[in-house]
Amino acid sequence: MSRVFNFNAGPSVLPVEALETVSKGIIDFNNSGMSILEMSHRTADFDAVIKSAESNLRTLLGIPEDYAVLFLGGGASLQFTMVAMNLLPEGATADYTDTGSWASKAAKEAKLFGKVNYASSSKDKNYTFIPKTLNLTKGAAYLHITSNNTIYGTQYRTFPKPETGVPLVADMSSDILSRPITVSDFGLIYAGAQKNMGPAGVVTVIVRKDLLGKSGRTIPSMLDYKVHAENVSLYNTPPVFAIYVVSEVLKWLKAKGGIAGMEKINERKAKKLYAAIDSSTLFTGTCAKEDRSYMNVVFVLKNKNEDLEKKFLAGAKERKLVGLKGHRSIGGFRASIYNAFPEEGIDALVKYMEEFAKANS
Amino acid sequence: MSRVFNFNAGPSVLPVEALETVSKGIIDFNNSGMSILEMSHRTADFDAVIKSAESNLRTLLGIPEDYAVLFLGGGASLQFTMVAMNLLPEGATADYTDTGSWASKAAKEAKLFGKVNYASSSKDKNYTFIPKTLNLTKGAAYLHITSNNTIYGTQYRTFPKPETGVPLVADMSSDILSRPITVSDFGLIYAGAQKNMGPAGVVTVIVRKDLLGKSGRTIPSMLDYKVHAENVSLYNTPPVFAIYVVSEVLKWLKAKGGIAGMEKINERKAKKLYAAIDSSTLFTGTCAKEDRSYMNVVFVLKNKNEDLEKKFLAGAKERKLVGLKGHRSIGGFRASIYNAFPEEGIDALVKYMEEFAKANS
Numbered sequence: 002m003s004r005v006f007n008f009n010a011g012p013s014v015l016p017v018e019a020l021e022t023v024s025k026g027i028i029d030f031n032n033s034g035m036s037i038l039e040m041s042h043r044t045a046d047f048d049a050v051i052k053s054a055e056s057n058l059r060t061l062l063g064i065p066e067d068y069a070v071l072f073l074g075g076g077a078s079l080q081f082t083m084v085a086m087n088l089l090p091e092g093a094t095a096d097y098t099d100t101g102s103w104a105s106k107a108a109k110e111a112k113l114f115g116k117v118n119y120a121s122s123s124k125d126k127n128y129t130f131i132p133k134t135l136n137l138t139k140g141a142a143y144l145h146i147t148s149n150n151t152i153y154g155t156q157y158r159t160f161p162k163p164e165t166g167v168p169l170v171a172d173m174s175s176d177i178l179s180r181p182i183t184v185s186d187f188g189l190i191y192a193g194a195q196k197n198m199g200p201a202g203v204v205t206v207i208v209r210k211d212l213l214g215k216s217g218r219t220i221p222s223m224l225d226y227k228v229h230a231e232n233v234s235l236y237n238t239p240p241v242f243a244i245y246v247v248s249e250v251l252k253w254l255k256a257k258g259g260i261a262g263m264e265k266i267n268e269r270k271a272k273k274l275y276a277a278i279d280s281s282t283l284f285t286g287t288c289a290k291e292d293r294s295y296m297n298v299v300f301v302l303k304n305k306n307e308d309l310e311k312k313f314l315a316g317a318k319e320r321k322l323v324g325l326k327g328h329r330s331i332g333g334f335r336a337s338i339y340n341a342f343p344e345e346g347i348d349a350l351v352k353y354m355e356e357f358a359k360a361n362s
Numbered sequence: 363m364s365r366v367f368n369f370n371a372g373p374s375v376l377p378v379e380a381l382e383t384v385s386k387g388i389i390d391f392n393n394s395g396m397s398i399l400e401m402s403h404r405t406a407d408f409d410a411v412i413k414s415a416e417s418n419l420r421t422l423l424g425i426p427e428d429y430a431v432l433f434l435g436g437g438a439s440l441q442f443t444m445v446a447m448n449l450l451p452e453g454a455t456a457d458y459t460d461t462g463s464w465a466s467k468a469a470k471e472a473k474l475f476g477k478v479n480y481a482s483s484s485k486d487k488n489y490t491f492i493p494k495t496l497n498l499t500k501g502a503a504y505l506h507i508t509s510n511n512t513i514y515g516t517q518y519r520t521f522p523k524p525e526t527g528v529p530l531v532a533d534m535s536s537d538i539l540s541r542p543i544t545v546s547d548f549g550l551i552y553a554g555a556q557k558n559m560g561p562a563g564v565v566t567v568i569v570r571k572d573l574l575g576k577s578g579r580t581i582p583s584m585l586d587y588k589v590h591a592e593n594v595s596l597y598n599t600p601p602v603f604a605i606y607v608v609s610e611v612l613k614w615l616k617a618k619g620g621i622a623g624m625e626k627i628n629e630r631k632a633k634k635l636y637a638a639i640d641s642s643t644l645f646t647g648t649c650a651k652e653d654r655s656y657m658n659v660v661f662v663l664k665n666k667n668e669d670l671e672k673k674f675l676a677g678a679k680e681r682k683l684v685g686l687k688g689h690r691s692i693g694g695f696r697a698s699i700y701n702a703f704p705e706e707g708i709d710a711l712v713k714y715m716e717e718f719a720k721a722n723s
Contacts, residue, residue: 202601240563
């Protein structure tokens with residue numbers, strides 16, 4: 002098989018080593034005589050898988066003991082609702098920073114449960130930067146941020162600090178495990194797996210246990226973090242296979258030297274690509290330089306030209322550089338370069354961009 | 363690899379043909395140069411997968427055009443909440459038949475949204491039968507049933523008929539696709555995939571479109587069937603891989619001749635096993651004979667003996683008959699024999715039961 006360089010924003014590139022292991026586990030898991038897809042979630046075999054995933058995630062991110070780690074179905078979009086149901090009491094206000102479509106969707110769902118204050122927004126500049134000053138509510142239930150904005154290619158380099166006692170809640174779907182974080186700075190972190198952790202179909206929630214059960218709401222069991230925490234993610238049948246892939250991706254990440262090493266590689270990969278953009282005669286970046294994402298590199302033609310865009314994408318595909326089409330709200334191009342994206346792919350893209358600029362300037 | 367006979371109640375046995383295909387798709391899907399796990403849900407490749415799953419499901423079950431078919435994350439347990447949120451207006455009453463733990467959990471979640479009337483219950487007889495007479499509410503929002511009770515081994519042979527205009531809602535998680543049904547008799551059918559359809563991680567919802575958007579409630583987007591129907595299951599990132607496996611299992615089922623043929627095989631398999639139980643000197647069934655499930659065959663020792671139970675299970679494992687331990691609420695044994703469970707496994711179990719009875723009577 003000849004692998005392409007997969008720049009998709011998510012679901013996205015995964016480590017080959019993990020893919021090879023799970024491909025075998027689909028036929029026969031652990032010499033059990035059955036596929037991982039056929040295995041009951043109440044078996045010792047699967048118990049070892051989910052425990053390995055939790056334990057490696059705790060080690061990699063340095064998750065303190067007073068935090069629960071959950072693996073749930075339903076996707077990060079369902080977390081927009083669960084966060085509000087679980088942490089926003091009737092009549093209370095939650096602060097949200099509006100740094101992109103996903104941030105704004107999170108706020109929209111929270112509005113069904115209480116008051117939402119936009120502590121900041123970069124919407125009027127088409128989300129091309131991360132606002133640095135926040136208009137916080139005194140005694141807010143929590144402050145919600147989106148750590149990396151997949152569509153616009155911006156990323157918090159340092160996280161905002163809410164008032165003492167106000168939990169910081171972060172959607173880290175598109176940059177979890179890409180750099181070290183201090184988990185104790187957050188009340189709750191959630192992340193869909195399909196960028197840096199695994200396939201679509203599972204979301205990880207890391208939550209300080211003392212925050213649970215305090216919204217005063219009657220919460221359906223499946224939407225209640227407390228129920229899932231008490232049942233260590235086995236209240237219902239969890240997405241067994243997706244958790245298995247996550248466990249293999251985390252083993253790979255650990256073997257690669259963990260997150261600190263990964264951050265250095267990610268920084269090097271991103272800077273190489275941004276340098277090519279900044280020195281190009283044809284291409285230009287779209288975001289404030291200090292807020293540029295190391296996961297999603299967004300760039301456009303200096304002079305909009307749809308035919309030339311199509312030509313660039315078609316030529317890229319011929320070179321096995323796929324998934325580079327920009328999101329419809331910006332146009333142009335987006336290179337998503339998550340943990341598992343190989344540096345050779347960056348080099349190939351940079352080379353192609355240079356050649357294309359030369360031929361088309 | 364030597365495959366075991368997997369009697370697990372779910373996740374459970376899947377067709378080998380489907381497993382072999384998806385194992386290859388994990389490495390390289392459709393010569394795309396990437397794994398199905400790495401593939402964006404917005405690609406033409408995945409569009410073909412989800413369309414194939416929907417189209418084959420429509421053909422196999424005979425789903426009319428005025429029904430939406432959804433593939434969602436979150437599991438069947440989340441449907442307990444979604445059914446009530448979407449179909450039970452404030453102040454209205456829903457009828458529920460209480461035929462087991464899952465039926466009762468479904469009712470419990472609905473109680474958070476309105477009045478629940480138990481139209482029937484077999485709880486006082488430890489759910490060993492399906493009640494035939496129902497105490498229905500005039501003008502109920504819907505009547506909810508659980509078509510097959512995995513834990514207790516009972517199954518509706520004919521479905522109850524609610525008053526005209528009252529939709530019948532069925533949790534068919536453990537027997538969907540095992541026998542023909544008339545979809546137009548139902549307002550909504552939901553089923554977790556992990557028995558007859560695929561792996562854990564996706565639930566299928568079949569719902570008559572005119573029922574949607576009428577509960578008068580403000581529903582979070584991710585819990586609103588209407589949102590998912592309008593976005594053909596792509597409102598958020600769906601569980602891509604689980605849907606892919608479902609699409610392959612449905613292809614297998616179609617190639618096997620569809621549901622009518624499958625029903626005959628299922629009936630033959632189940633009757634063979636029930637005949638062995640009924641003629642045994644050592645074992646006995648637990649359910650009313652006319653309500654026996656063709657999917658989950660529950661049996662116990664005539665005289666309770668925990669040591670002998672353990673001995674039976676240990677001997678079974680040696681013969682590669684695994685997953686036979688009964689649910690803790692009944693004890694004894696349970697043989698789950700879904701569509702993909704091979705008839706040779708039934709023969710092997712029957713032979714072992716006879717030998718064991720002879721040696722231990």
